[in-house]
Amino acid sequence: QSHGKTACVLFGGRSYMPAGERTTETWNSVVDCPPEVFLFDLEFGCSSAHTLPELSDGQSFHLALAREDCVYFIGGHSLTSDCRPPRLFRLRVELLQGAPLLSCETLDTGMSISSAIINRTGPTHRYIILGGYQS
Template structure:
């Protein structure tokens, strides 16, 4: 079986966001329409503000919310009074016409405030209407992993509480008509490599599963100098708490199964 993944470039018009990283893009649905919501991120300092000392410095992008209509290729920028600081490496969870923004890092003050915003998007005919609400205290976290475990239910794991402190707890998040609900959960039993490592990274694999990578600690590290772990989260029945497991597959090359022709993935780009 041959699977081809294609990347289609979409021409956008209007108020376009500049190049950035550390931002989030969410999909909202309102009044039978669909749009993408882009917020946050970090980019290089504008050329007009660069000097010899800070020519390669990065700053947070202005705290504008970009609304992108992929059907018609229109993009608009929105400034909301509740969003006063740019931020990066936050989390964004969407349900229907709302996007919840959690945590993040502010470069200007070098802090991770426990902020939680709810963006409400109404895709009205002619001009969209956006509003923002500041909710209760959130998580002081950056660069975390979010994996879904059910319908609008998620587990947040990984990330950092400070530059030198990993966030070892897990958080269960549920979105409903009332709002957002968060509860701390016991994490999997981390092994010594995970506990002692100063850095970790990864991403969501599928429902209830995440991949976590930890540098091996060797200096200089070889190309394969990372330990990889698969974490699984499952909801128990009768309203019980979800269970967590952390396992590591063999990292030996001889134990790796070859990629069969029927499983090959092809990446292409449409003209």
């Protein structure tokens, strides 16, 4: 939420390999989606795609936490390197008149975790991480 507007953010994930690249042996193989951020305005039905230099690898199974005009991406798994690097990104989304403004910052303290659930534990900014895989 920013400037009284609300948007949905989509980042990461996996998809099946393109049909032209599949063989019988790799028919159900998946690849990391390109590292793009998609914004969806559910009120007006429009969307936009954004590429940010800080997000250079595709990643899946990361944790995401939204707070005011920021979304935090924590951990995640990369198929390319088959690892869970200790990552923490802060994506700031400003929903300005006309076009959104996105900025991304890599923060120093990350976690090497994937496939977990994060839940708020009270009225303050305290959270608990449940389950998942850690490298």
